[in-house]
Amino acid sequence: MFNMTAPLTAPAYDVTAIRQDFPILSKPLPNGARLVYLDNGATAQKPRQVIAKVVECLENYTSNVHRGIHALGDRVTTEMEAARETVRTFLGAAETEEIVFTSGTTMSINLVAHAWGRKFLQAGDEIVLNEMEHHANFVPWQQVALERGAILKFIPLTADGRLDLTALDDVLSDRTKLVAVTGLSNVLGTVNPIQEITAKAHARGALVLVDGAQSVPHMATDVRALDIDFLAFSGHKIYGPTGIGILYGKRRVLESMNPFLCGGNMIRRVRKESSEFADLPSRFEAGTLPITEAIGLGAAIDYVQSLGLDAIAAHEDALMRQAYSQLAQIPGLRIVGPGPDARGAIVSFTVEGVHPHDMAELLDRKGVAVRAGHHCTMPLHDWLKVPATTRASFAAYNTPAEVDALCEAIRYARKVFRLS
Amino acid sequence: MSDDLYDEHILDHFESPYHKGRLEHPTIAHEDKNPLCGDEVHLELLVDEQNRVKEAWFDGHGCAISQAAASILTQQIEGKSIDELKEFTAPQMLDLLKVRLTASRQKCGLLSFKILKTMIYTLDEGKSKS
Structure with missing residues (x-):
């Protein structure tokens, strides 16, 4: 279909180097925590090239x-x-x-x-x-x-x-x-x-x-x-x-x-x-x-x-699959939406006993930024029969360690709510 | 005043709320939501002839702050006269929660308070018309 002029060996996806393009990712949060930004569906961070x-x-x-x-x-x-x-x-x-x-x-x-x-x-x-x-x-x-x-x-x-x-x-x-x-x-x-x-x-x-x-x-x-x-x-x-x-x-x-x-x-x-x-x-x-x-x-x-949209997509797909399987292991956690094969880099969920708003607040203490609420999709939440969900959404600069941090922070939130 | 939003006081009220349920014949009932996080609170009062709150009940669902606040509110306002409740202020409500709320979470903490104030206004309106 197109004249493929890509080099024979594509450069490896270097997420460490990509993270250095985003000044905000290396700045500590007001509470001293390290930022784990998983609210990319709301807005993405800006690289120094754009700034x-x-x-x-x-x-x-x-x-x-x-x-x-x-x-x-x-x-x-x-x-x-x-x-x-x-x-x-x-x-x-x-x-x-x-x-x-x-x-x-x-x-x-x-x-x-x-x-x-x-x-x-x-x-x-x-x-x-x-x-x-x-x-x-x-x-x-x-x-x-x-x-x-x-x-x-x-x-x-x-x-x-x-x-x-x-x-x-x-x-x-x-x-x-x-x-x-x-x-x-x-x-x-x-x-x-x-x-x-x-x-x-x-x-x-x-x-x-x-x-x-x-x-x-x-x-x-x-x-x-x-x-x-x-x-x-x-x-x-x-x-x-x-x-x-x-x-x-x-x-x-x-x-x-x-x-x-x-x-x-x-x-x-x-x-x-x-x-x-x-x-x-x-x-x-x-x-x-x-x-x-x-x-x-x-x-x-x-x-x-310059990073390659397909390379970004492959990286985000791996993060989504990791999140999907790790989140599914947390007691009381229910992921909404289809399995990984029909899904982009967004995973929304509910956790029994912890309202999404409380979840987002407790994740924030651990530096994990997510979105909680109806995400401007009230008809969908009526269909899901839940008032709100918590959403983690991934971008080019996220890492497998950040998926781990998300899961760890959710376990912490369950502990605060005396669920484990 | 605790810096920990999720201290024992809040979690206890969230898990074992005071007067969660409905009255058979409330004098007045009203509900509202917080669109930000989807909190919903329905508040009912039974007001006696001396214009005092004999019973206060709430129903609803939502975050721990909104639901614990509703529980704390129902406990606090029973026995109070409507005139006394007119003097009840938002800062006093926030004090009752005993935790420091950020600006966005104050909407959760004050949802039931807002409903109470609307009810009192409605009661007064009813009287001035009759």
């Missing part, structure tokens, strides 16, 4: 883009457009114009819900969701459906928390206009078969939006090979800055849409009575963009590619 790029930008070419006819404006525009091109290559998109800068996954999905949904959805049209979606890929569709009189349909989940694709043919209909699905569940860790979904959806004339917030940083996402219509993801979960995200959309789909936000940069000509809108991607980039953050995102993707 340096952000500082370089702020110190050397702070200026607005596409405006200043001066040296700084020129430089910053070149840098930001280079970042856009980096994103395009990373996603395998056909054209740079298909890459829209947004503030994050939430904004990207809301942009589609408003600019596409409000224009094209009619009463009785159907949007296909499922119960594992994050609120960011759930509530925008629910709200636009209410407004337009569209109907939400749900792909059922299997008992172990995968999409039941045997039901997909029944859920899809000729009224289906869009399937919105996550690439990787932020709680269950389930990796969804996007290619199969796009093939079936397209056969019924529906578009597919993939929430890539969790998947894009951890597994290769080729938008053309997967035939994705819309892909949304955030910079900060892929070692980049907060406040920047991406909406990828196929050119013909983006061109059919009205603007979402109106203002500067998104127009070609404004008269008192009416306006002509700019071409892609500016049409969807009203106002001053998070320029520094976009340039930082470019540096973050360069960093990921």
